[in-house]
Structures are given as structure tokens and as C-alpha cells.
Amino acid sequence: MDTPSPAALFALWERARRLDAVERSRAALRTLGLAEPDLGQLTVGQADTLLMDLRARAFGASIAAVAGCPACGEQVDVEFDLRDVWTPPSGDLGTSASIAEDDFTVQVRPACLDDLSRLACLSSDEDRAVALLRCCVLEARKAGELVAVEEIPPEFVVLLDRALAELDPQADVQLSLGCPTCGRAWLVPFDIAAFFWDDLDAWVRRTARDVGTLAAQFGWAEADILAMGADRRALYLELTRP
Ligand SMILES: [Zn+2]
Incomplete structure (x- = not known):
């Protein structure tokens, strides 16, 4: 898998900045060489793993x-390595599962990017x-008879x-956080797609300033x-400073 060049990251930012979150993720994954229709069939977890990479x-x-503590409002620093929240693919993972309880038997499959694009509206x-449940349910039966998704009890x-x-x-991915001030422990979801976009946006703005200065x-x-490599750019930037 290719590491996108600075020019490719700039082009991605320009192409995706007016898109919604799902389409931004798809645009980002295309820079890794992924293409339709395989791209749309990635499960949300598979897409997130690639975005982490x-x-x-x-x-x-x-x-x-x-992150703000939900109990006292204290701003808590969250620092970790992506490898700590990366789940290695397990050989036991299937593409669908069948769950049965009482009268119900339901077969489900994980949501994919095409599903999320369809739901964006x-x-x-x-x-x-x-x-989303309608996308994930392949078949639902009550006492052997097919039923609609809406009939599945909560x-x-x-x-x-x-x-x-x-x-x-x-x-x-849920991050387990603790507040050093009041001791409250809580979980927050980690949204790699949002993080990647914020990082890209900040990097593009910073780099555009540097490019403007050097130009x-x-x-x-x-x-x-x-x-140029980042180090060489930084070297020339030093020369522009009085
Ligand atoms: Zn607190």
C-alpha cells in the first residue's frame, strides 16, 4: 500500500473538503489505491483499520x-498510539452471524461503506x-416465518x-478515560475518520503557509x-526568517 505524497494529500483535501464524512473517508481510501466496487464493500471496521494505517x-x-469530563467538565488529555486500539483480524471472524432466541432467528452482516453512503441523507x-439495521439484517424469522425488520423487538x-x-x-473503538480531578471513568467512541480529516486539514493549512512563504x-x-522532503522545506524556511 502506497504512502500518499504531499501533493496527493493536498489533492485529497481539495477534492474532499465539501463532501460529507462518509464520502471523505472513501476519497481518503482511494489514495491508498482502493477502488469501486471493492471500496464500497469494505465493512466500517475494515475501512477504519485502513484509515488508521x-x-x-x-x-x-x-x-x-x-475530552471533557462528563461529571466535572475538566479537560482531560487523551494520548495513545493507534496500534493500541487496532484489533488484529481474527481468523474466527465471519461475514455473517445467525442469532436465535425465543421465536426469533435473525441473520446479520456488518455494515459496509455503501450502506453508510445510502444512509447519509x-x-x-x-x-x-x-x-442501518435494515441493511445489516439478511433475514429475520419469527417461528419460522419471514418477518420485517420493524417486527424485531428492541x-x-x-x-x-x-x-x-x-x-x-x-x-x-471505545476509549476508556478517567478524570484525574473527580475520579469519574467513562467511555468515548474514537472516530478515526474525523481525526484523520482534522489532521489533514491542519497539515494542509500549515503546509500552504510554508509553501506560500517559500514561493x-x-x-x-x-x-x-x-x-521536497519535510526536512529540506524546514531548512529553507529557516533561511527566510530574519
Ligand atoms: Zn471530572
Whole structure:
């Protein structure tokens, strides 16, 4: 898998900045050489694993952020390495699972990027949750008879969610945080797609400033400045400072 060049990262930013979160992820994964239709068939967890790999290649594997404590509001530093939240693929993982309890037997498969793209137009969380379940349920039966997804009782949906999390563990990474001030412990979801985009946006703005400075000082073209290694760029930037 290729590490995208600075020029490719710039092009990605320009192409994806007006897209929604799912389409941004798809655009980012295309820089790794992935293409349709395989790209759309990646499960959310598989896509997130690749985005983690892309983030590590482009900007390093360490993550530093802050999260507000839900009890006292203290800003808690969150620092970890992407490798710590990466779940190695297990040979036991299947592409679907069948769950049976009481009268119900339901077969599910993990959500894929095509599913998320289809759901992007839905505005309410509730509509999205039902539509996502409809994507993931391959077949639902009550006492042997086919039933609609809407007829699956909420307590059974909890079992389905658990089975889906086991089928695609990387889709929902939860960070376990603790507040040093009040002692509260809590979980927050880690959204690699959002992190990658924020990093890319910050990197592009920082690099554009540097390119602008070097172009003004030396008259070099953007493509030539971007093609330099980061260290060489930094060296020339030093020369521009009084
Ligand atoms: Zn606290």
C-alpha cells in the first residue's frame, strides 16, 4: 500500500473538503489505491483499520486530544498510539452471524461503506438506526416465518448489535478515560475518520503557509516545494526568517 505524497494529500483535501464524512473517508481510501466496487464493500471496521494505517503513514501513529469530563467538565488529555486500539483480524471472524432466541432467528452482516453512503441523507439518528439495521439484517424469522425488520423487538436488537460488534470489532473503538480531578471513568467512541480529516486539514493549512512563504521568497513552484522532503522545506524556511 502506497504512502500518499504531499501533493496527493493536498489533492485529497481539495477534492474532499465539501463532501460529507462518509464520502471523505472513501476519497481518503482511494489514495491508498482502493477502488469501486471493492471500496464500497469494505465493512466500517475494515475501512477504519485502513484509515488508521493511512493516518499513521501520513501523520504518525500517536494521537493527542482532549475530552471533557462528563461529571466535572475538566479537560482531560487523551494520548495513545493507534496500534493500541487496532484489533488484529481474527481468523474466527465471519461475514455473517445467525442469532436465535425465543421465536426469533435473525441473520446479520456488518455494515459496509455503501450502506453508510445510502444512509447519509437521513437526518434523524432514529431513522438512521432503523435503516442501518435494515441493511445489516439478511433475514429475520419469527417461528419460522419471514418477518420485517420493524417486527424485531428492541431487546433482540441489542443482541444483534452485540453480534455485529463481534463480527466487525474495529467499527466501534471505545476509549476508556478517567478524570484525574473527580475520579469519574467513562467511555468515548474514537472516530478515526474525523481525526484523520482534522489532521489533514491542519497539515494542509500549515503546509500552504510554508509553501506560500517559500514561493514568495525564492520564486519556486508549488509542485516543486511540495515535492521536497519535510526536512529540506524546514531548512529553507529557516533561511527566510530574519
Ligand atoms: Zn471530572
